[in-house]
Amino acid sequence: MKFIGVQLLAFTGSTAAFSLQMSSAVGEKKSLTQRLIEQTSGQQTGGAGGTSSYEGFLRAEENWNRLKQSQPFDYDPKNLAREDGPPLFVTDDGATGSQVCWEKLRAQKGKDLDYDIAICGGTLGIFFATALALKGHRVIVVEAGILRGREQEWNISLEEMEELLRLEVVSQEDVDAVITTEFPGCRSGFKNKEVTPLSGVYFDNGIGYETVTNDVLNLGVAPSLLLERVKQRFLDLGGTIKEQTRLQGVVVSETLGSALDLGEDFEPITASLVLDCMGNASPISRQQRYGQKPDGVCAVVGSCASGYDAATNLMGDIIYTHTEIYDKGENGKLQYFWEAFPVNIGRNGNKPGTSSTKTTYMFTYMDADERRPSLETLMEDYWKLLPVYQPSISDPETDLDIHRILFAFFPTYRDSPLKPQWSRVLAIGDASGIQSPLSFGGFGALTRHLDRITGAISDAIGDSLLHKDDLAEINAYTPNLSATWMFQKAMSVQVGQSVDPKFVNRLLANNFQIMDDMGLRTMKPFLQDVVRIDGLLGSLARSFVSDPTFMPAIVAHVGLPRLLDWLGHISMMILYTALHAAVSPILEPIVEGAVKDERQKFRWRRRMEAWKFGSGGDYILPEEN
Numbered sequence: 001m002k003f004i005g006v007q008l009l010a011f012t013g014s015t016a017a018f019s020l021q022m023s024s025a026v027g028e029k030k031s032l033t034q035r036l037i038e039q040t041s042g043q044q045t046g047g048a049g050g051t052s053s054y055e056g057f058l059r060a061e062e063n064w065n066r067l068k069q070s071q072p073f074d075y076d077p078k079n080l081a082r083e084d085g086p087p088l089f090v091t092d093d094g095a096t097g098s099q100v101c102w103e104k105l106r107a108q109k110g111k112d113l114d115y116d117i118a119i120c121g122g123t124l125g126i127f128f129a130t131a132l133a134l135k136g137h138r139v140i141v142v143e144a145g146i147l148r149g150r151e152q153e154w155n156i157s158l159e160e161m162e163e164l165l166r167l168e169v170v171s172q173e174d175v176d177a178v179i180t181t182e183f184p185g186c187r188s189g190f191k192n193k194e195v196t197p198l199s200g201v202y203f204d205n206g207i208g209y210e211t212v213t214n215d216v217l218n219l220g221v222a223p224s225l226l227l228e229r230v231k232q233r234f235l236d237l238g239g240t241i242k243e244q245t246r247l248q249g250v251v252v253s254e255t256l257g258s259a260l261d262l263g264e265d266f267e268p269i270t271a272s273l274v275l276d277c278m279g280n281a282s283p284i285s286r287q288q289r290y291g292q293k294p295d296g297v298c299a300v301v302g303s304c305a306s307g308y309d310a311a312t313n314l315m316g317d318i319i320y321t322h323t324e325i326y327d328k329g330e331n332g333k334l335q336y337f338w339e340a341f342p343v344n345i346g347r348n349g350n351k352p353g354t355s356s357t358k359t360t361y362m363f364t365y366m367d368a369d370e371r372r373p374s375l376e377t378l379m380e381d382y383w384k385l386l387p388v389y390q391p392s393i394s395d396p397e398t399d400l401d402i403h404r405i406l407f408a409f410f411p412t413y414r415d416s417p418l419k420p421q422w423s424r425v426l427a428i429g430d431a432s433g434i435q436s437p438l439s440f441g442g443f444g445a446l447t448r449h450l451d452r453i454t455g456a457i458s459d460a461i462g463d464s465l466l467h468k469d470d471l472a473e474i475n476a477y478t479p480n481l482s483a484t485w486m487f488q489k490a491m492s493v494q495v496g497q498s499v500d501p502k503f504v505n506r507l508l509a510n511n512f513q514i515m516d517d518m519g520l521r522t523m524k525p526f527l528q529d530v531v532r533i534d535g536l537l538g539s540l541a542r543s544f545v546s547d548p549t550f551m552p553a554i555v556a557h558v559g560l561p562r563l564l565d566w567l568g569h570i571s572m573m574i575l576y577t578a579l580h581a582a583v584s585p586i587l588e589p590i591v592e593g594a595v596k597d598e599r600q601k602f603r604w605r606r607r608m609e610a611w612k613f614g615s616g617g618d619y620i621l622p623e624e625n
Contacts, residue, residue, distance in 0.1 A: 031376060036383075040403065065374070077290075090252065091251055097250075098268065109256055120247050132457060143241065143245065157215060181341070182219055190320070196210075211512060252274075260274065272461060274425045278431055300409070300410070303360060305358070308400075321336065416437075448529075459602055460602065506550065530616045536570070579611040
């Protein structure tokens, strides 16, 4: 359950009528959100995680409104007689798409293509690019803007940086340079009202439960420094970066290769494989998901500001509530969650207790029903509730020096990770939905899967296994990822659904107390987005024993069909755990030594990886204190 502020996207689009609708009329009092964004616009970084203007906020609002108003429908891409369909961004039909791209592919028949791999989207794509360049592949990164990180810190755990170090994507010198904040750990807490500190358990104090877990999301990394160093590492390895180059489309020939359409002013780029790392707003994923509406949404608002009490700015919050479920009337009911991270302490001579700067987020889970609240409504609630959550301030407008204001919505889909629709094109990172539906950041999922994905891609390139059926094995079904959907549904409320306002806090307070009692080997993987069957079954059994009368309410809240679906994924987790523990050790030497067919060897490797990662077997459990 990693709630990390990585790649908060201020979605872009036409503002046309919606800007006029949302803008303050002449003489009308501006909202607090508008005033604060306009006051801080000169300090903010554009791109992921921030906006430089109120117009940027309105663009995000318009995209959220468009998503809510959309209606799902059935679309069969295999029905060749249909004339309606999505705008073609990717095509494997030689009669459509850029003819310049097709001509270049034909001209290079029998010759080397420009690159082995073209990566579209550079913020997280540069990490995949560097790892693949280290394996000897010719790689290019195409980025619509300037490839650079924002000033806002990414909060991660040491294990994630160590994985980049192990893969030689970064050096120890890089690690030391990019970590700008360090603190002991983070609090998890679920309360019906704000009481800090809080002792005891939910059924004793009637309020909630809180606990602190050390060494989870306790490092603040400067993305601007990290991306600059990884970018230079990639260039030193012979990689190519094409910045300020907006991708116009992709054409695919199964026999010849892929070509990137970069517009009339640039020559197309050809590659054996295209990797889509353009995030959850990717035009490639959008074309593939045409007609679908997301199964869930995580909406996030927040800010980075100075002016909090420095003496108490010592720890983070990874997931925290201090209110019951809010009834927003026609907008439905919402449970607001919070997280917070101190900035500029613990490193570079900045001692704990000396910084008044922290980043705070308020987030909620819901569907994209047209009646859901606007981003501005959520933002106004954030400003109103922030002094309750952070009692060292009373008025955000007068007490805080706000550096950046953050807002986004993250659509999530049950059929994740996304399998490819076309040969020679593969979605990775957030574009594939590989991250947990509980998360609003993809950096942790990137580091967890980086070695697996780049190793599989290297195999696919080396053995020319680039058909969509082969690439689908890389984005295989993982039951522990699918099982987390139940958690998101349990933490959200459908429009019109009746629920006890204390439902979410009671559920989470009891479960977190049980996981805390079970120890770090249960709590820490869960907080880092890794669900394992040992911890899950143990905590479920104890939850039933500790609060048996609550079980009917849980079933009624999530619904019997969803519960049965979830039990199916739990059964597959048990199977994958057994296959990884008992079958893979026997099967692996046979596959590597006796299987001669490269396609069969490739697919068996991917199956064993799916068993490992789909059961959480890749996670190295911590030692108990």
